[in-house]
Amino acid sequence: VQLVESGGGLVQPGGSLRLSCAASGFTFSSYVMSWYRQAPGKERELVATSTSAGGSTNYADSVKGRFTISRDNAKNTVYLQMNSLKPEDTAVYYCNALRWIGYWGQGTQVTVSS
Secondary structure, eight states, X not given: OEEEEXXXXXXXXXXXXXXXXXXXXXXXXXXXXXXXEEOTTSOOEEEEEEOTTSOOEEEXXXXXXXXXXXXXXXXXXXXXXXXXXXXXXXXXXXXXXXXXXXXXXXXXXXXXXX
């Protein structure tokens, strides 16, 4: 099983980034896919979730209206489009796959700074 995140980097406040998470080794379409983040000195928090069929999504209040989670079951990939980024969005972002057990990616750093 592998979850490989990409797309992180340094961006100015108000900018955008799109994270990708490429999955392999399990039946991607059957899993709930989520993005979490962890800032230095803080607990890991749930950012966004997409159900296995992709028909339902949920977001943390702090990112509603700015972030969009989407998935392409044909490509075994989940995305996180992040717009209007703020310095408080700075964190390591992790991809998670969940059905009966959960899998984690290695994370990708997002830094929002001028």
